[in-house]
Amino acid sequence: MASSPPQFPSRIHELSPEEQSVYRQLDPARLPKHIAIIMDGNGRWAGKRALKRFLGHQKGAESVQYVVETASRINLPWLTLYAFSLENNLRRPKSEVSFLMKLLKSYLIGNVKRMNDNNVRMAYIGRTHDLPQEVQDTMQWAMESTAKNTGTTLTLALNYGARTEIVDAVRSILTNLATDAHTRGCSIDDLLGAGALEALDESTIARALYTRDMPDPDLVIRTSGEQRISNFLLWQIAYSEIFITDRLWPDFRGLHLLEAINAYQHRERRFGGLSETFTDENLNTLEPAEEVAEEIKDHLTPQSESKPDHALSRR
Numbered sequence: 001m002a003s004s005p006p007q008f009p010s011r012i013h014e015l016s017p018e019e020q021s022v023y024r025q026l027d028p029a030r031l032p033k034h035i036a037i038i039m040d041g042n043g044r045w046a047g048k049r050a051l052k053r054f055l056g057h058q059k060g061a062e063s064v065q066y067v068v069e070t071a072s073r074i075n076l077p078w079l080t081l082y083a084f085s086l087e088n089n090l091r092r093p094k095s096e097v098s099f100l101m102k103l104l105k106s107y108l109i110g111n112v113k114r115m116n117d118n119n120v121r122m123a124y125i126g127r128t129h130d131l132p133q134e135v136q137d138t139m140q141w142a143m144e145s146t147a148k149n150t151g152t153t154l155t156l157a158l159n160y161g162a163r164t165e166i167v168d169a170v171r172s173i174l175t176n177l178a179t180d181a182h183t184r185g186c187s188i189d190d191l192l193g194a195g196a197l198e199a200l201d202e203s204t205i206a207r208a209l210y211t212r213d214m215p216d217p218d219l220v221i222r223t224s225g226e227q228r229i230s231n232f233l234l235w236q237i238a239y240s241e242i243f244i245t246d247r248l249w250p251d252f253r254g255l256h257l258l259e260a261i262n263a264y265q266h267r268e269r270r271f272g273g274l275s276e277t278f279t280d281e282n283l284n285t286l287e288p289a290e291e292v293a294e295e296i297k298d299h300l301t302p303q304s305e306s307k308p309d310h311a312l313s314r315r
């Protein structure tokens with residue numbers, strides 16, 4: 001008899017009443033598999049209260065745990081949080097960087113038990129080998145202590161930059177090629193000529209990224225209203241839906257995660273294709289391009305008469 005996939009007991013009853021009322025509006029069959037969050041606004045949250053920035057980060061760490069637990073209750077398979085970028089590491093005062101490192105360490109030590117209670121597995125992406133050794137040791141311990149969990153995988157992006165991730169991927173592809181040439185006793189040129197160049201495709205790059213074991217994010221959330229991606233998962237978010245909220249990260253809770261999922265479920269994902277409601281019949285009603293061109297030709301300014309548009313030419 002074929003074995004059926006393991007059934008996990010539903011944990012929806014563990015959501016707060018407010019969360020349950022948003023959850024009831026969701027289609028459980030269309031929940032995202034992977035949500036990635038740019039946690040922003042810790043400093044502004046503190047500034048608004050005339051508090052030190054450090055306290056904003058501390059409150060931000062509390063938000064992390066609330067959001068992780070809601071994610072695990074709805075059985076979200078992948079949650080990735082941008083906790084510390086390469087740029088944060090290089091451009092923030094040493095005192096803030098060192099506070100963030102201490103906070104990360106104490107967050108991990110203080111929350112591993114809760115991760116296990118919630119069946120959450122910890123993982124990391126980024127140039128984590130450049131972090132202080134004692135932080136790396138704690139990270140390793142937290143990862144090993146949660147490795148058997150089968151619920152949400154919480155990935156912390158630490159000392160992470162997406163362009164650097166792509167550089168690291170290219171380096172590893174080239175290193176593999178050189179090793180392959182060495183093993184076969186030929187040159188890299190020989191391998192390229194024998195089909196290695198054509199064999200290199202999008203999946204080669206995807207498999208060389210830090211995220212090789214994860215699906216691409218379906219939804220990216222950014223808090224604090226900034227409308228940018230800040231060097232986060234550039235390759236992986238090619239077709240992700242983006243949800244930006246003005247709420248500052250220390251005020252973000254599981255309820256807001258569910259609201260973002262609700263907004264996501266109202267989006268139509270097309271992956272460069274057409275809407276599902278667009279049929280061949282619709283295509284037949286499109287006017288041929290030549291006819292459209294003929295109709296609008298009188299409205300087009302001839303090239304020679306058009307004034308130079310400096311604003312446009314600056315593109």
Ligand code: FPP
Pocket residue numbers: 039040041042043044045057058060061064082083084088103104107156224249
């Ligand atoms: C942005 O706030 C956030 C960060 C620099 C990183 C996020 C860090 C945390 C949420 C705290 C620790 C995390 C873990 C996992 C323990 P900002 O300082 O850029 O805010 P601002 O733009 O308002 O100044």
